[in-house]
Amino acid sequence: MDLLRKAGAIWMKDLRLEWRTLDSISGMFFFSLLVLVIFNFTFDFTTADFKEIGPGVLWVTFTFAGILSLSHSFVIEKEGDCMQGLLLAPVDPGSIYIGKMLSNLTMMLGVEVILVPLSAVLFNYPIYGKMGSLAAVLGVSTLGFAGVGTLLGALTARTRRGEVLLPLLLFSICVPIIIAAVQTTKVVMRGGPLSDAKEWFMIAAAFDAVFVSASFLTFQFIVEE
């Protein structure tokens, strides 16, 4: 319980920091909007069916935006040796991981919450009545992405050329969750019941469980001096 309370404190600290500057979320939002605009030129959505290509387009956008949050999350701790401070505090590295993971998750979900309705308006597809299942699908997939991304973000923040390594590592390891995310989103967008995407849901849930716990356990080896 203590572990979660401390993780909550770190989460709140990150959110407060973000709220005061809005550095990360504004960058992420406008970047994802731009990605959507560019996709609009590559596929002509006036003729193409958004229900078919849309899930892929949205997830490419979300993962690109997620990279921004994940790399930023540990780079800010480098300034003024804040990471040192966090590690010196009587906090388990696991708490730091959970706190950071939650803040990355919040940022990504925040962008998704704005972007999904916005894309529905821009590309003209109905999402009423699908909100609940969309939320479930987005939540499960984003958790896995943020879970392993937080570990890799911490790792690459301490290497040379971390900004190049993070996407490389993250996208190769996240292949299963990206496939699952696109497939589940596709089922929901086509208007099918969530049970049609049961297998993919299981893959996503398994990915979440395996990688959130593996990251939680190995995080200490990344941050220790």
Place this chain on the structure above:
Amino acid sequence: MSTFRKSLPYILPLILFAMVVKGLHGAFFEAPTEAQMGDVQRIFYFHAPAGIMAFLAFAVTGVASFLYLWRKSLLYDVVAHASAEVGLVFCTIVLVTGPLWARPVWGTWWTWEARLTMTLVLWLIYVSYVLVRGYTDDRDQQARFSAVLGIVGALDIYIVYKSVTWWRGLHPVVLQASGGGGLDPEMRPVFIFCIFVYLMLYACLMAIRVPIGCAEDELARLREALARRRRA
């Protein structure tokens, strides 16, 4: 013991050479020609064993990574690194020989089928593993980071496998869990021998690569000691 270990990088390649000659003879002359695909099927004796060895090598990386985090001995890290590099070579062999076979048989060099996709994804994961090592300067940090990646990569193998199989499926399932599957009884001994040739190749490369890794660590340690003495 020490002389034995030192002579391993010389003895193993000799045995390997003999095995390769026998394996080549088996694959090109002893094994019967496949009825539908013809001679192009013979690439299977190079392709599938390389694939099996790539998996073995990445599994060794995973286990050695875990042992490193547990025991903190740099030897495990050297083994994990060596195995990842060798696995990457095998994985590259699979990715090159596969399309060579697929072009005449499937009529296309590449298709986004489950096992192909999975091999490519694995290859990418371990390329990034090797890259991360290159971009980290501190030796202990390098070992810890790559150990974490080695474990995460190994955990990912099964999930990637499951997800791409549900996504696609077209690869010939020659090797099934139960029995030899679709492999002709006359082909089986040659194929099994080829697996051992590749296993020997793996052992050889490891027997050469691990001492090099240890020597690199030793060299770095000596350089540091020398620099410290000069400063004093």
